[in-house]
Amino acid sequence: MSAGRRRAWGGGIPFLIVVGLYFAVPLIATGLFSLWEGGSRYGPAAYIAVVQQAPLWASLFLSFRLALETILVGLVILVPAVFWMHLRTPRLKPVFDFISVLPFVVPPVVLVAGMTALYTGPDWLVSTPNYLVIPYVILALPYTYRALDVGLRALDVRTLTEAAQNLGAGWGMLVFRVVIPNLTTALIGAALLTIAIVMGEFTFANILLFNTFAVYINYIGGTAATQAAALTLLSFVITWLAMTGVLLTGRGQVQIGGAR
Amino acid sequence: MVETGQVLTAATARPAPWQLSAAGRRARAATVATALFVGPFLLYVTAFLVLPALRLLTQAFSGAKGGVTLQYVAELAEPQVLHAFANSILLSAFSALVGLIVGGLTAYFAMGPNAPRGLRSFVTTFSAVAANFAGVPLAFAFIATLGSLGMITVWLKQWGIDIYAAGFSLYSLSGMVLVYAYFQIPLMLIVIAPALEGLRREWREAAENLGASAGDYWRHVGLPILLPSLLSAYILLFGNAFSAYATPYALTSGSLALVPIEISNVLSGNVMLAPQTGAALSIGMIVVMVVVMALYAVIARRVNRWGRR
Numbered sequence: 371m372s373a374g375r376r377r378a379w380g381g382g383i384p385f386l387i388v389v390g391l392y393f394a395v396p397l398i399a400t401g402l403f404s405l406w407e408g409g410s411r412y413g414p415a416a417y418i419a420v421v422q423q424a425p426l427w428a429s430l431f432l433s434f435r436l437a438l439e440t441i442l443v444g445l446v447i448l449v450p451a452v453f454w455m456h457l458r459t460p461r462l463k464p465v466f467d468f469i470s471v472l473p474f475v476v477p478p479v480v481l482v483a484g485m486t487a488l489y490t491g492p493d494w495l496v497s498t499p500n501y502l503v504i505p506y507v508i509l510a511l512p513y514t515y516r517a518l519d520v521g522l523r524a525l526d527v528r529t530l531t532e533a534a535q536n537l538g539a540g541w542g543m544l545v546f547r548v549v550i551p552n553l554t555t556a557l558i559g560a561a562l563l564t565i566a567i568v569m570g571e572f573t574f575a576n577i578l579l580f581n582t583f584a585v586y587i588n589y590i591g592g593t594a595a596t597q598a599a600a601l602t603l604l605s606f607v608i609t610w611l612a613m614t615g616v617l618l619t620g621r622g623q624v625q626i627g628g629a630r
Numbered sequence: 631m632v633e634t635g636q637v638l639t640a641a642t643a644r645p646a647p648w649q650l651s652a653a654g655r656r657a658r659a660a661t662v663a664t665a666l667f668v669g670p671f672l673l674y675v676t677a678f679l680v681l682p683a684l685r686l687l688t689q690a691f692s693g694a695k696g697g698v699t700l701q702y703v704a705e706l707a708e709p710q711v712l713h714a715f716a717n718s719i720l721l722s723a724f725s726a727l728v729g730l731i732v733g734g735l736t737a738y739f740a741m742g743p744n745a746p747r748g749l750r751s752f753v754t755t756f757s758a759v760a761a762n763f764a765g766v767p768l769a770f771a772f773i774a775t776l777g778s779l780g781m782i783t784v785w786l787k788q789w790g791i792d793i794y795a796a797g798f799s800l801y802s803l804s805g806m807v808l809v810y811a812y813f814q815i816p817l818m819l820i821v822i823a824p825a826l827e828g829l830r831r832e833w834r835e836a837a838e839n840l841g842a843s844a845g846d847y848w849r850h851v852g853l854p855i856l857l858p859s860l861l862s863a864y865i866l867l868f869g870n871a872f873s874a875y876a877t878p879y880a881l882t883s884g885s886l887a888l889v890p891i892e893i894s895n896v897l898s899g900n901v902m903l904a905p906q907t908g909a910a911l912s913i914g915m916i917v918v919m920v921v922v923m924a925l926y927a928v929i930a931r932r933v934n935r936w937g938r939r
Contacts, residue, residue, distance in 0.1 A: 389815070393812070393815075396812070399771075400770070400774045403780070446670075447670050458663070458664065471923060471927075474923060475923050476682075477875070477890065477915060478875060479873070479894055480686070480912040480915050480916060483896075483912045484683050487686060487905065487909065488682045489682075566762050570763075570764070570765050572875070576876075577894055584767075587766050595774070601770075606767060606771075610759045612762075613762060614755065616758065
């Protein structure tokens, strides 16, 4: 490393400290705020109050259940399609790539407007929180597709399929014993990212009036500010865990989802 | 191919397969198989993404008593609607600019070849978390920090500095830029890191051997090569901020005029506006996003032309 290069790096230290402060201060302040008990007293009262609320756990479990359902539906729809595209119809790849960009073109708030205008029933579907899974699959689609696409490209699925079939494997065996086990890391990465997206999703749940985790945090924010701060930190920890998982399974490859 | 034919003709007995030649039967089986594997995916996207968007298009042009009308689309030119679009575009443009500059410099300093390895991996992990840590929790983190009763606001007041009296407000457009930067900067880091890695060490060394200073190198070599990547990153950041809903909603309780907020106000019946107005606003939003993504695609193609070694 030359002296000039070292100076170039050294010159960035004050800048990086300022940026670091910008990112650290809100988290620290939120942490302090969540421990504030009025006046100059600090303690864990907000956390104790939060964990005793049954609606919090209900909303947390609801969001988690929706995340699992979204993963399941998304994979059932996407795995066969992307697998077949790689194996037999590579000419469809531009179509798939185009479709995977569409969820960005139609922002969530627009999609919810379109869905409420188009679908008003059946009642057993639109009046339960499970209805949210339908748009959540669309939200997670770009990330699930990209994870599967990268995973299958690395796999050389054509050679693998021919090898399996030459050894006498049928289609079921091929998919469940050969393809899916080889895609495990890609699938886990996509699943964790979906969890991060669904656990924080607010737009659909708020407009369609379902009490998910993010909606509950917003509700608490209107009534008990210190408890909202405690839940904010909890949400940060959930995001951190999910993203660490994504990074570990994705060989350092970073992805972006989220409910902005 | 042979296996496909055998398995799938058996599974899908179409009319009179015996009339087809062996090759024709195989071709038909392949088509049926494609429909079986890819069909559900295409059907899903059509039913729950394309059709809802098209429904908004027809709704925006249909009158309250049926028939075609341009009334609601013309409402997009009303001052308050233009105001919402202007706010949304300003907020997106500024927060994307902050993300571009701060994120770009951070990537340069913290992820460059001379930076410590530990810092690099920490920044990568933190960016992944912060880019996904948005919406309601992010808004509350900033309210607890810089809201009118936030920790920093109160702390500064004890030192005699009243930032709200000085004109700062977290709930104004400039305050929102500060909040949006929290997910824009990490997003920029994630998007630009591969492009920075693509800058070859040899180019820099060649420039230095020819007597170029660091400034010369960046002005004549580094930045021109990075320019398409920077532009596409900016567009991505713009689109990211433009479609944000949860963060501004939780921050301002839906009072600041932004397009996504206006749409949700129409949907929730908070304002006396026809559903068609919401549809017209939505179409306006899709138009902006289509322009954004088209620009992105054009520039991304240029990036690929440059970037491959």
